[in-house]
Amino acid sequence: xxxxxxxxxxxxxxxxxxxxxxxxxxxxxxxxxxxxxxxxxxxxxxxxxxxxxxxxxxxxxxxxxxxxxxxxxxxxxxxxxxxxxxxxxxxxxxxxxxxxxxxxxxxxxxxxxxxxxxxxxxxxxxxxxxxxxxxxxxxxxxxxxxxxxxxxxxxxxxxxxxxxxxxxxxxxxxxxxxxxxxxxxxxxxxxxxxxxxxxxxxxxxxxxxxxxxxxxxxxxxxxxxxxxxxxxxxxxxxxxxxxxxxxxxxxxxxxxxxxxxxxxxxxxxxxxxxxxxxxxxxxxxxxxxxxxxxxxxxxxxxxxxxxxxxxxxxxxxxxxxxxxxxxxxxxxxxxxxxxxxxxxxx
Amino acid sequence: xxxxxxxxxxxxxxxxxxxxxxxxxxxxxxxxxxxxxxxxxxxxxxxxxxxxxxxxxxxxxxxxxxxxxxxxxxxxxxxxxxxxxxxxxxxxxxxxxxxxxxxxxxxxxxxxxxxxxxxxxxxxxxxxxxxxxxxxxxxxxxxxxxxxxxxxxxxxxxxxxxxxxxxxxxxxxxxxxxxxxxxxxxxxxxxxxxxxxxxxxxxxxxxxxxxxxxxxxxxxxxxxxxxxxxxxxxxxxxxxxxxxxxxxxxxxxxxxxxxxxxxxxxxxxxxxxxxxxxxxxxxxxxxxxxxxxxxxxxxxxxxxxxxxxxxxxxxxxxxxxxxxxxxxxxxxxxxxxxxxxxxxxxxxxxxxxxxxxxxxxxxxxxxxxxxxxxxxxxxxxxxxxxxxxxxxxxxxxxxxxxxxxxxxxxxxxxxxxxxxxxxxxxxxxxxxxxxxxxxxxxxxxxxxxxxxxxxxxxxxxxxxxxxxxxxxxxxxxxxxxxxxxxxxxxxxxxxxxxxxxxxxxxxxxxxxxxxxxxxxxxxxxxxxxxxxxxxxxxxxxxxxxxxxxxxxxxxxxxxxxxxxxxxxxxxxxxxxxxxxxxxxxxxxxxxxxxxxxxxxxxxx
Numbered sequence: 001x002x003x004x005x006x007x008x009x010x011x012x013x014x015x016x017x018x019x020x021x022x023x024x025x026x027x028x029x030x031x032x033x034x035x036x037x038x039x040x041x042x043x044x045x046x047x048x049x050x051x052x053x054x055x056x057x058x059x060x061x062x063x064x065x066x067x068x069x070x071x072x073x074x075x076x077x078x079x080x081x082x083x084x085x086x087x088x089x090x091x092x093x094x095x096x097x098x099x100x101x102x103x104x105x106x107x108x109x110x111x112x113x114x115x116x117x118x119x120x121x122x123x124x125x126x127x128x129x130x131x132x133x134x135x136x137x138x139x140x141x142x143x144x145x146x147x148x149x150x151x152x153x154x155x156x157x158x159x160x161x162x163x164x165x166x167x168x169x170x171x172x173x174x175x176x177x178x179x180x181x182x183x184x185x186x187x188x189x190x191x192x193x194x195x196x197x198x199x200x201x202x203x204x205x206x207x208x209x210x211x212x213x214x215x216x217x218x219x220x221x222x223x224x225x226x227x228x229x230x231x232x233x234x235x236x237x238x239x240x241x242x243x244x245x246x247x248x249x250x251x252x253x254x255x256x257x258x259x260x261x262x263x264x265x266x267x268x269x270x271x272x273x274x275x276x277x278x279x280x281x282x283x284x285x286x287x288x289x290x291x292x293x294x295x296x297x298x299x300x301x302x303x304x305x306x307x308x309x310x311x312x313x314x315x316x317x318x319x320x321x322x323x324x325x326x327x328x329x330x331x332x333x334x335x336x337x338x339x340x341x342x343x344x345x346x
Numbered sequence: 347x348x349x350x351x352x353x354x355x356x357x358x359x360x361x362x363x364x365x366x367x368x369x370x371x372x373x374x375x376x377x378x379x380x381x382x383x384x385x386x387x388x389x390x391x392x393x394x395x396x397x398x399x400x401x402x403x404x405x406x407x408x409x410x411x412x413x414x415x416x417x418x419x420x421x422x423x424x425x426x427x428x429x430x431x432x433x434x435x436x437x438x439x440x441x442x443x444x445x446x447x448x449x450x451x452x453x454x455x456x457x458x459x460x461x462x463x464x465x466x467x468x469x470x471x472x473x474x475x476x477x478x479x480x481x482x483x484x485x486x487x488x489x490x491x492x493x494x495x496x497x498x499x500x501x502x503x504x505x506x507x508x509x510x511x512x513x514x515x516x517x518x519x520x521x522x523x524x525x526x527x528x529x530x531x532x533x534x535x536x537x538x539x540x541x542x543x544x545x546x547x548x549x550x551x552x553x554x555x556x557x558x559x560x561x562x563x564x565x566x567x568x569x570x571x572x573x574x575x576x577x578x579x580x581x582x583x584x585x586x587x588x589x590x591x592x593x594x595x596x597x598x599x600x601x602x603x604x605x606x607x608x609x610x611x612x613x614x615x616x617x618x619x620x621x622x623x624x625x626x627x628x629x630x631x632x633x634x635x636x637x638x639x640x641x642x643x644x645x646x647x648x649x650x651x652x653x654x655x656x657x658x659x660x661x662x663x664x665x666x667x668x669x670x671x672x673x674x675x676x677x678x679x680x681x682x683x684x685x686x687x688x689x690x691x692x693x694x695x696x697x698x699x700x701x702x703x704x705x706x707x708x709x710x711x712x713x714x715x716x717x718x719x720x721x722x723x724x725x726x727x728x729x730x731x732x733x734x735x736x737x738x739x740x741x742x743x744x745x746x747x748x749x750x751x752x753x754x755x756x757x758x759x760x761x762x763x764x765x766x767x768x769x770x771x772x773x774x775x776x777x778x779x780x781x782x783x784x785x786x787x788x789x790x791x792x793x794x795x796x797x798x799x800x801x802x803x804x805x806x807x808x809x810x811x812x813x814x815x816x817x818x819x820x821x822x823x824x825x826x827x828x829x830x831x832x833x834x835x836x837x838x839x840x841x842x843x844x845x846x847x848x849x850x851x852x853x854x855x856x857x858x859x860x861x862x863x864x865x866x867x868x869x870x871x872x873x874x875x876x877x878x879x880x881x882x883x884x885x886x887x888x889x890x891x892x893x894x895x896x897x898x899x900x901x902x903x904x905x906x907x908x909x910x911x912x913x914x915x916x917x918x919x920x921x922x923x924x925x926x927x928x929x930x931x932x933x934x935x936x937x938x939x940x941x942x943x944x945x946x947x948x949x950x
Contacts, residue, residue, distance in 0.1 A: 021802035043728035069827040092747040112727040118920040119723040122660040135711040139704045146754040154693035190608040233611045234520040241829025244760045252607025255690035284763040284831045286513045289438045292834035
């Protein structure tokens with residue numbers, strides 16, 4: 001009801017404005033002399049007021065949201081991305097301020113006056129060349145910086161990386177770890193997917209035996225980690241905002257992204273003074289009804305804690321009884337979520 | 347409606363064979379199945395306005411969900427009906443439908459058909475000195491294909507499982523898994539492309555072949571150059587989109603799997619082999635990126651013209667403007683995969699697209715500097731269309747610069763599919779293109795309808811729109827930098843995203859106010875058609891171009907007598923002591939073309 005009332009008020013305000021506008025135009029029309037000079041002066045002044053208040057609002061908003069724009073990066077390459085961001089911000093910021101000021105100031109300064117003569121100034125090649133070359137140089141610099149970082153970020157992961165697999169499906173992530181042997185078992189194909197084999201693991205591959213599924217992402221600090229990203233049904237996107245990491249999960253292909261976490265969850269909580277803080281995994285590609293609910297917690301721990309956690313997990317094969325002939329596969333349909341993270345780590 | 351075109355029937359016999367048609371006009375041939383380019387332009391414009399209202403209303407509804415999560419919207423039930431859950435909240439599927447339709451309607455039906463369709467049809471024959479398009483019949487078909495596309499899209503709003511819900515990009519397999527709404531969506535857009543291709547062919551042919559005597563290519567106004575290259579881009583890229591859509595229709599209906607691999611949906615295995623949705627992404631974005639230039643180039647042309655006419659000063663660097671449009675046209679085909687940096691595409695391929703994407707900033711920068719140089723030392727009448735044009739340049743700067751962040755693949759890792767990109771494209775191709783459109787409608791309204799739009803209303807609308815647009819979209823950059831993803835029904839689940847709840851409420855409130863003022867503009871538009879102040883002089887803005895040499899209400903055939911001959915470029919303002927010299931005025935003895943200015947004082 002209140003909403004209807006608000007709409008009514010808005011409609012009334014609009015009608016009033018409409019009437020004011022009609023009357024003022026009508027009065028101008030009756031008087032016969034359109035005061036073009038006065039009109040241009042008023043609008044020009046408004047443009048200047050807008051410019052000044054716009055910049056004040058901009059500065060205020062930067063101050064107000066300080067620290068929330070780019071959250072503290074939690075990975076090595078995150079610093080690289082932020083460096084590129086700040087570099088782009090520096091150059092575009094200068095251009096933004098200068099061009100906006102010139103635009104609004106000129107519109108005010110050279111507003112219509114009866115006695116003013118405009119300058120016949122159709123072209124100047126020197127100026128054109130200058131404002132072609134200067135942006136080109138700046139952009140070349142940004143391209144070189146950007147691509148250097150891009151190649152570093154998308155390079156092959158180091159040999160000693162820790163691998164885990166994230167499979168997107170409507171509407172959850174399935175997280176598979178390689179277990180103690182450090183190697184993920186191969187996938188046998190999506191036709192092997194069943195309640196007891198959630199991503200279609202090839203049980204004939206010996207390295208699949210100790211793979212385990214985890215509820216949340218747990219990773220050690222300071223070690224290179226490669227996430228192998230898969231999708232079961234539609235395109236998803238594996239997004240860790242704090243780690244500046246995003247890569248689509250595409251059905252039919254495996255995508256990868258490697259990174260080095262630089263700060264543990266515990267350290268981050270201390271740094272932010274927020275004991276409830278958690279790194280999060282989100283989906284960043286529209287995937288349907290539950291797109292905004294594909295959350296997982298990411299916990300960064302010390303390498304020792306990580307080893308301990310890995311050892312404490314029950315292999316998936318054991319949970320679903322993949323290697324025990326006597327247990328029919330269909331019975332173990334509820335055990336697809338793995339074991340929760342140890343209490344002392346969480 | 348009869349007083350709109352009172353002089354329609356007064357076309358003289360010597361106006362050529364088109365004039366004969368004017369004598370046998372009835373309501374259907376004059377307003378519906380018309381072949382007069384001016385009436386077709388108005389049809390495009392009014393249909394575009396219809397879609398703009400619906401598309402904007404959809405955005406208000408999903409902004410309600412974002413600003414006031416899970417609010418009781420049951421009061422909207424008369425309009426939204428089953429799009430609401432029993433407890434009055436917006437159904438997530440319909441939230442997805444709303445964002446999909448908002449994007450589709452505004453990008454294609456409003457900013458492509460409504461903008462380019464309106465101004466290409468209206469201005470091309472009038473400004474190059476032609477009686478009509480090269481093929482008036484094709485032109486009429488172009489509108490009616492658009493109308494058919496509109497009807498199908500509108501129908502999809504009423505089917506049981508709702509309209510398409512896969513985002514305006516409709517990536518498979520998500521779009522593959524959807525119901526009838528997606529079928530209608532694909533069908534509608536296929537007809538839409540037919541319309542665009544018919545129109546585009548016509549625009550190109552007309553510009554190349556039907557210019558009046560003396561109108562060499564480099565004597566054409568920048569509006570025509572912009573519309574010409576827009577048509578070229580559309581003609582080369584839209585067919586690729588159709589190819590992509592047809593493969594998707596095959597996948598959905600005929601069991602092929604161009605885009606599908608083995609899937610498991612809801613525990614069901616679908617044996618689809620080894621197709622790849624990345625193929626679709628390439629086909630889609632091969633149109634999808636040029637599309638933003640299809641949207642923005644006409645607005646750029648309009649703004650160049652409006653700024654020059656109202657500053658009474660030649661557009662600065664005419665040739666640089668033309669060549670920068672050309673450069674944008676060429677580069678627009680080489681940047682599409684910057685939408686796919688994190689799609690799993692080979693990073694090396696990505697780096698090529700970084701290069702071209704950042705290169706395209708150069709011609710864009712040239713245009714901005716030239717607009718600023720155009721108004722420098724002008725005598726600027728700050729009419730509403732001038733204000734809209736200045737707003738356009740401001741928005742284009744703000745939105746264009748953020749493109750430098752997104753076009754850099756490294757930075758895009760964080761910003762991709764967040765509110766940063768939402769802010770970027772809404773500012774640079776949404777708000778800016780709309781401001782260009784408003785400028786154009788206000789500027790050529792006297793030519794379209796023989797009346798003026800209400801000025802005070804236009805000023806009010808301009809200020810609310812400009813301030814409102816900045817208030818809505820500027821804060822979205824901050825959200826995007828923090829990683830808040832787009833197309834989220836709710837941010838409640840995430841600590842990192844829900845911290846911006848207050849900002850979302852603020853944005854939603856501003857969006858509603860701005861929406862209300864767009865309704866004010868529409869009211870002004872329709873009111874002025876019938877009740878606006880009548881135009882008394884044939885050249886109300888003091889412009890040089892040919893459309894102002896026609897009668898106040900030109901009939902079919904545009905000029906009652908011979909088509910005027912053109913002697914000079916369209917930007918002779920304040921030359922040799924004349925405030926403006928129409929293109930039809932012959933060059934004086936010893937007068938130089940614009941290359942050599944008569945009195946270059948300030949130039950060093």
